[in-house]
Amino acid sequence: MIHKSFFKKSYAVALAMSIIFCASPLAFLTSSVSNDGSQEVTQEDLKELAKKIAVMVNDTRAEHGLEPLYVVPYLCDCSHVRVRESVHKFSHYRPTQEELSGITSDEEKGEWFSTVIDSNLAPYLSVEENLAASEDPCTAEEAFGQWMSSTEGHREAILNPDMTHMGVAVTYEHKDRNSETYRKDPYEWYWELLIINVQKDFYAVDDPDNPGMKKRVFVDKELNGQYLPVQYEIVPKSTGDLSGDGIVDSFDYITILQYVVYQEELKKAQNGQPVDETILAKPKKLNDLQLEAADCFKDGTINYNDAKALQRYVLGEYKSLPYVF
Numbered sequence: 477m478i479h480k481s482f483f484k485k486s487y488a489v490a491l492a493m494s495i496i497f498c499a500s501p502l503a504f505l506t507s508s509v510s511n512d513g514s515q516e517v518t519q520e521d522l523k524e525l526a527k528k529i530a531v532m533v534n535d536t537r538a539e540h541g542l543e544p545l546y547v548v549p550y551l552c553d554c555s556h557v558r559v560r561e562s563v564h565k566f567s568h569y570r571p572t573q574e575e576l577s578g579i580t581s582d583e584e585k586g587e588w589f590s591t592v593i594d595s596n597l598a599p600y601l602s603v604e605e606n607l608a609a610s611e612d613p614c615t616a617e618e619a620f621g622q623w624m625s626s627t628e629g630h631r632e633a634i635l636n637p638d639m640t641h642m643g644v645a646v647t648y649e650h651k652d653r654n655s656e657t658y659r660k661d662p663y664e665w666y667w668e669l670l671i672i673n674v675q676k677d678f679y680a681v682d683d684p685d686n687p688g689m690k691k692r693v694f695v696d697k698e699l700n701g702q703y704l705p706v707q708y709e710i711v712p713k714s715t716g717d718l719s720g721d722g723i724v725d726s727f728d729y730i731t732i733l734q735y736v737v738y739q740e741e742l743k744k745a746q747n748g749q750p751v752d753e754t755i756l757a758k759p760k761k762l763n764d765l766q767l768e769a770a771d772c773f774k775d776g777t778i779n780y781n782d783a784k785a786l787q788r789y790v791l792g793e794y795k796s797l798p799y800v801f
């Protein structure tokens with residue numbers, strides 16, 4: 477039995493807070509503004525903004541040749557807790573009970589933000605937090621742009637190649653324009669991005685170089701409910717069209733083949749059989765729609781037969797997909 481403490485836990489805390497000053501039209505909300513400046517901001521509006529941030533994170537990572545981060549519902553909940561805390565105390569230290577009840581805030585008092593994550597639910601090796609507060613109005617593009625042009629670790633957190641999963645939350649807190657609070661701190665929009673590097677799963681497999689011996693191989697861990705954010709998603713136009721360009725061709729075949737090869741290798745690892753570690757090191761990620769499109773026999777499983785069916789379709793042997801016997 478290999479002990480978990482094999483991994484050293486580090487808090488790569490991006491002390492990454494930024495204050496954003498924005499002044500562009502509020503084009504992204506369908507909400508109304510009332511006389512006192514307060515807005516009807518719905519949970520849907522806030523979720524939409526959070527999604528935009530998640531998509532921008534992955535678009536930016538893709539531009540830099542990095543793997544996308546999965547969004548995890550649990551991490552989004554953690555992020556939501558943190559973004560609400562930020563309204564009371566804009567800091568990577570969490571507000572104390574006193575501070576939450578409005579008593580003066582001490583910047584360096586309280587627990588680290590990382591305590592918001594239960595490491596049993598999201599076993600992380602490192603965690604980073606980007607915070608932003610902005611005046612009204614502000615768009616997701618501006619909030620994100622501010623992080624990317626920051627020199628205080630925000631950009632590094634987003635472009636950290638080791639990171640694997642994220643949670644995002646946005647909140648709006650109306651402040652009375654005549655209040656002392658508003659004069660001191662005119663921020664009404666708060667943005668929070670949690671990025672973690674999840675500890676990999678490992679399996680003991682037969683070591684072909686040392687007969688009778690086992691060796692450890694590592695594979696990416698899946699967190700409950702994880703998904704690639706929607707606007708990042710490829711939307712297949714038909715069964716077999718994994719790339720979403722409306723054509724079923726050899727590129728789609730290669731994509732499904734890579735996916736199947738990875739899955740087969742993963743199965744071998746789980747069964748303790750010798751594996752090709754170079755394959756396990758690069759998981760092929762498909763979104764739910766792609767998985768549906770990859771199921772060429774519509775039998776609920778995806779394996780070499782589906783890859784073969786797709787190939788036969790590309791070669792003209794099968795006239796249509798899904799293939800019906």
Ligand SMILES: [Ca+2]
Nearest residue numbers: 717719721723
């Ligand atoms: Ca295609």
